Amino acid sequence: MAETKEPAGPPVTLTEPIEMSKLDVKFREEIHSMPNGEELSACFACSTCTAACPIANIWKYKPHQLIRMILLGMRDEVLSSDEIWLCLTCFQCQERCPQKVRVTDIFFDCKNLAAEEGKIPANIIGLAKELLEKGQLYTVTADWEREDMGLEPEVPGLSVDALKNILKETRTNKIVDSGE
Amino acid sequence: MSNPVLVIGAGVAGMTAAVELADSGIKAILVERKETVGGNALDLYKAFPTDDCFYCFEGNRWRPGIRKCFYRSALIDQPNITLKMNSEIDEISGAPGQFKVKLTKGPEYIHPRKCTMCGLCLEKSKAFHLLSPQCQPQAVVFNPEKTDDGAKQAEEECPTKAINLNAQPVEETIQVSDIIIATGYHELQPINVDEYKYGKYPNIITQLELAKIIDPNSDSGGVLVRPSDGKPAKRVMMVQCVGSRDENYYPYCSKICCIFALKHASILTQERDDVRVSVVYMDIRTYERYERYYRRSRESGVEFLRGRVSLVQPREDDTLDITVYDSLLNKYLKFTVDLFVLSSALEPPEGMDKLIETLGIKSASGFVAAADPASEDEVVIGDHIYACGTALGPAEVPESVTQARAVVSKILQSRK
Incomplete structure (x- = not known):
C-alpha cells in the first residue's frame, strides 16, 4: 500500500490507530524464514499459548499478542519488548499450540535478532x-x-x-x- | 442386477439408505456391529436443527408410526430389509457389481421377533438387560459373560420361547451388487489432551456423555447430575475444539460440536433449574441456519468466553477450579464448576482403515473420501461403492439423511 500523507489538523478520531503503512511488512517474512518460523503464519489467534503460559499474567504483551505483532510487522515493539527476555522457555505454549506454531522458538529467534541490534536488557x-x-x-x-x-x-x-x-x-x- | 445392496452400519445414514432402498423395491442387507440400531444418534435426546427427534423432520411427517420409532420398526417389518445385528464384515472380494462379502453374525441369544420385552428374564438374571425402551430390534440383550442359573431358568420359563443360550456365531458369504458405507463416527476420548485432564476426574466428560446424562431415559431421568456422586450439577463449563482443528490430533473442524454445545447449553439453561453454562470457544461456527441457535442461546443466558482454558484443578468436593484466559478482556478468569464438558473431535470409527484398504478406496483424514473430489458426486466412492453420513467425515443428521437419499438415488439411476 502506498504511503499516504499525514492529514493536516486534528485527528478525525480519538482512537489513535497504529498507522499500518509505518509498520515493517518484511518482519513477518524475516521471522518466517528463520529456522523456527515455518509455521508462523498458521496462527489462527486462538490464544492457547497465552492460556498455557505460567507467567503471561504479568506481561504487557501476551504470547499470542507478540505473535500477532510479528504478523502485523511491529518489529521495533517486539524486538525491544521485555517479554521475549522474560520468557521462561518452559515450552508449554509450543506444546499446546493446535497449529504447531513454534512459539517459544520464535521468541528465541526474536532474542537473536534483538541481540544483533544490541537490544539486550x-x-x-x-x-x-x-x-x-x-x-x-x-x-x-x-x-x-x-x-x-x-x-x-x-x-x-x-x-x-x-x-x-x-x-x-x-x-x-x-x-x-x-x-x- | 437383482442382487441386494449391502449397507454397512445401521445409524442414521445406514437406516435411511436401507429403508429408502427397500421402499423402492430393492433388497437391502443392513449389517450392524452393535446390539441395537441407531448408532450415535440413539444417545441424543434432541437433535438439531429442530430440537426434535431426527426422524420427525418435515419430509417424514406423512409416514405412519410414532416419534423416534418409525425407521426402527421398518427394519423388522419391511420384507426387503434383512437386518444382521452383532455382525462384522470379515472379507470383501469379487468384481464391482458382484461383490462377495464374508461376514460373521453374532450369536442370536434372543429371537427379536419372539421377544415381547415382558421383563421376566430381567428379574431372573443380571445377564439380561434392556438397552433402551426404544431399542431396535425390540428385544432384550444377553451378556454371556454373566450367565448364571437364573439365565437358564429364564430360558425355560420365557413365555414366548425367545431365548436360546446355546446360540452360536454364524459365518456366511453373501453376494451383493453395491456397497454403501455408513459406518459413522466415534467421539474422541481426549485422554491425551493433557491440559483438560479427561479420564482423571469423574466430572470431566465429553458432549456425548453429557447427552446421555440429560436424556430422559438416563439413570437420573434427565436431571443434570455429576457422575462423581449423582448429585445435581448447577455450574457447567464447556470447551470447544478439543482435538479438532489441532495438528497434533485431527486437523479438520468437527463441524457439529459448536451446534452440539449450543444445543446442550440451551437445554440446560432453559429446561433445567438454576443451571449456569459457560462456553469457552476460539471460533463459533454456526453455518447456514444455525446462527439463530447461537443468538437464542445468548438470549437464554449462556455465557460465552472467547479464549482458552489455562488450568484445571480438582477440589476435594469433586468440583473443579478452572482458570480461563479471556483473550478479549486480556484477563485470566477463575471459575468453580460441577461439570467440565469437552466438545471432543469426531474421529473415524474403529476398523475404518481396514475397510478402506480392503476396498481400495480413497481416504481423507481417516474417513472415506469421494472417488473424484472435484465432482459433485460426493457420495460416490468407487465402482458400485457409495458412502453417506459421517463415514464421509463429520456431518449433522439432516446432512447424513440427505446423503443417504443421494446414494439411493444414484443406485436407482444405475438400475434403470
Missing part, C-alpha cells in the same frame, strides 16, 4: 558476563545440601575452564564487550 548482559568469568551460571555453594544427600563436596568432573575458553570465542563475548 542489562541483566541479561550481566548473566553473560557471569558465564564468561565463571564458566557457569550457578556456583555450587550449599555444601551441606550435597552432604545431606550423601554426595561428595565437589561436583565430580566439573571443569569450567574449557567452557570459559570456548565462550571467549563466541558471540557471548562480543555481546558483553559491546554491552559494556
Whole structure:
C-alpha cells in the first residue's frame, strides 16, 4: 500500500490507530524464514499459548499478542519488548499450540535478532558476563545440601575452564564487550 | 442386477439408505456391529436443527408410526430389509457389481421377533438387560459373560420361547451388487489432551456423555447430575475444539460440536433449574441456519468466553477450579464448576482403515473420501461403492439423511 500523507489538523478520531503503512511488512517474512518460523503464519489467534503460559499474567504483551505483532510487522515493539527476555522457555505454549506454531522458538529467534541490534536488557548482559568469568551460571555453594544427600563436596568432573575458553570465542563475548 | 445392496452400519445414514432402498423395491442387507440400531444418534435426546427427534423432520411427517420409532420398526417389518445385528464384515472380494462379502453374525441369544420385552428374564438374571425402551430390534440383550442359573431358568420359563443360550456365531458369504458405507463416527476420548485432564476426574466428560446424562431415559431421568456422586450439577463449563482443528490430533473442524454445545447449553439453561453454562470457544461456527441457535442461546443466558482454558484443578468436593484466559478482556478468569464438558473431535470409527484398504478406496483424514473430489458426486466412492453420513467425515443428521437419499438415488439411476 502506498504511503499516504499525514492529514493536516486534528485527528478525525480519538482512537489513535497504529498507522499500518509505518509498520515493517518484511518482519513477518524475516521471522518466517528463520529456522523456527515455518509455521508462523498458521496462527489462527486462538490464544492457547497465552492460556498455557505460567507467567503471561504479568506481561504487557501476551504470547499470542507478540505473535500477532510479528504478523502485523511491529518489529521495533517486539524486538525491544521485555517479554521475549522474560520468557521462561518452559515450552508449554509450543506444546499446546493446535497449529504447531513454534512459539517459544520464535521468541528465541526474536532474542537473536534483538541481540544483533544490541537490544539486550542489562541483566541479561550481566548473566553473560557471569558465564564468561565463571564458566557457569550457578556456583555450587550449599555444601551441606550435597552432604545431606550423601554426595561428595565437589561436583565430580566439573571443569569450567574449557567452557570459559570456548565462550571467549563466541558471540557471548562480543555481546558483553559491546554491552559494556 | 437383482442382487441386494449391502449397507454397512445401521445409524442414521445406514437406516435411511436401507429403508429408502427397500421402499423402492430393492433388497437391502443392513449389517450392524452393535446390539441395537441407531448408532450415535440413539444417545441424543434432541437433535438439531429442530430440537426434535431426527426422524420427525418435515419430509417424514406423512409416514405412519410414532416419534423416534418409525425407521426402527421398518427394519423388522419391511420384507426387503434383512437386518444382521452383532455382525462384522470379515472379507470383501469379487468384481464391482458382484461383490462377495464374508461376514460373521453374532450369536442370536434372543429371537427379536419372539421377544415381547415382558421383563421376566430381567428379574431372573443380571445377564439380561434392556438397552433402551426404544431399542431396535425390540428385544432384550444377553451378556454371556454373566450367565448364571437364573439365565437358564429364564430360558425355560420365557413365555414366548425367545431365548436360546446355546446360540452360536454364524459365518456366511453373501453376494451383493453395491456397497454403501455408513459406518459413522466415534467421539474422541481426549485422554491425551493433557491440559483438560479427561479420564482423571469423574466430572470431566465429553458432549456425548453429557447427552446421555440429560436424556430422559438416563439413570437420573434427565436431571443434570455429576457422575462423581449423582448429585445435581448447577455450574457447567464447556470447551470447544478439543482435538479438532489441532495438528497434533485431527486437523479438520468437527463441524457439529459448536451446534452440539449450543444445543446442550440451551437445554440446560432453559429446561433445567438454576443451571449456569459457560462456553469457552476460539471460533463459533454456526453455518447456514444455525446462527439463530447461537443468538437464542445468548438470549437464554449462556455465557460465552472467547479464549482458552489455562488450568484445571480438582477440589476435594469433586468440583473443579478452572482458570480461563479471556483473550478479549486480556484477563485470566477463575471459575468453580460441577461439570467440565469437552466438545471432543469426531474421529473415524474403529476398523475404518481396514475397510478402506480392503476396498481400495480413497481416504481423507481417516474417513472415506469421494472417488473424484472435484465432482459433485460426493457420495460416490468407487465402482458400485457409495458412502453417506459421517463415514464421509463429520456431518449433522439432516446432512447424513440427505446423503443417504443421494446414494439411493444414484443406485436407482444405475438400475434403470
